[in-house]
Amino acid sequence: MSAAVDERVTDEIEALEAILMNDVVIKRVGEVPDIIETVVHPSTGDDIDQQFVCVTLEVKLTPEYPDTSPVVTLRNPRGLDDELISTINSQIRGKLSDCLGQPVVFELIELIRENLTESNLPSGQCVICLYGFSDGDVFIKTQCYHHFHSHCLANHLIAGKKYYKEELDKLPLWQQVSAPAYQQTCPVCRCTVSCDVESLKKAPPPMDSVSAPPFCLTAELKDLQKKMAALLAEQVAKGGVVGIGDTGPPPLTITTPADNEIDEASNGSPGGSQDMKAEAVGEARQNGNGSNNNSAPGSPQARAAYRGPYRGFNRRGKPGRRGARGGAR
Structure with missing residues (x-):
């Protein structure tokens, strides 16, 4: 201009x-x-x-x-x-x-x-229940001009306060004391709101939720299920899903000295095979020395089963020295 x-x-x-x-x-x-x-x-x-x-x-x-x-x-x-x-x-x-x-x-x-x-009636959907606004619905307008069914907003705020208390109880006492007080927020923009939950609870549920037909598994949903199942199978085959189709060893395996003996025997023999290892594992478990026994690490049973080289401390507290006390150095 x-x-x-x-x-x-x-x-x-x-x-x-x-x-x-x-x-x-x-x-x-x-x-x-x-x-x-x-x-x-x-x-x-x-x-x-x-x-x-x-x-x-x-x-x-x-x-x-x-x-x-x-x-x-x-x-x-x-x-x-x-x-x-x-x-x-x-x-x-x-x-x-x-x-x-x-x-x-x-x-x-x-x-x-x-x-x-x-058009002075909210159009679109209530983001909490995903039903629209119809004549006869009781709804509320927040300070940030977002609209919800009063019944839905009451349930949302009650659940939010419950979750806040559950998470607060997990904190140590010194953090609980300094934690901010619970504050109601808008489900859409997270702006601070102030609502009387007790009065909102008295509102009836949305009209569409009451008159909605019962859920029915349509052909379209069945087709979608098949597509999602095929996609999941493809991801599993490529190793993209953790915990499904994984035939390898677990990330952490708890073993006993008897299991170590079996591994050394099977790996040390030139003709050792998986069948021999499996046979040795079976014999060890039948004798009560397998990985399923209840002997705790360091117990007499565990020490008796261990046959490996000694790597402990001598009386002087020096690692790796096996000489008798007062012996030649």
Whole structure:
């Protein structure tokens, strides 16, 4: 925009500030208006609690505005699905074409407000139960303009507090004392919210959840199961799944001295084979010296079974020296 501001633009901005007051933000580059921004709500009179949807309108003025159309953007829609946003954007393009040559910002605000008033019911799904919002549902709007069935949000907050206490109990006492107190948060944006859980618990469950037909395994789901089973089999064959199809030894094997003897005997013989090793293991286990006995490491049974070289300490506490006390050094 040029340094000389069009008088039509100046009059429009003064009118917007007089009507919307603090609800409109005018961003300037120097002394020149650049962006007009405002949050549009449905018309509900003075009952703000009944405003369930909103959207932020951003109008970037072009240098030749209003003789050219500004750049209009809808940001941060709350309670509005993509279809409704697309409809509003289409109407905005038509309004810009019809009002070319004259200020259009207030016209855009009214156009959006009319759409929001007609659709002043959250569209889409409750992210907790994944059911939509229907007539007769009891739902709540959080401070961050996200919507949930009251029944669902109550269950979510109760479960969140229970999980917080369980995790807090796992901490040592000194960390529990310094841990922050439990805080309710929005399931969507994690902003801090304040809700009366006791009153939310009294709300009925969503209408769609009550009237929903029972689950049925359709042909489509069966086909999906087959595809997932084939994918899992392929991943197992390639070793991409831990714990399935692994025929090798476990990561940690607890053995006894008798098992070590068997391994040394089988590995030391030139003609040793897996069959001989298996036979030796079977004989050892029949004699009670296998890996399934209950002799603890260091017990007399374990020491008696060990036949390897001595690697202990002598009386002077020097490792590896077997000479008698006072012997030649």
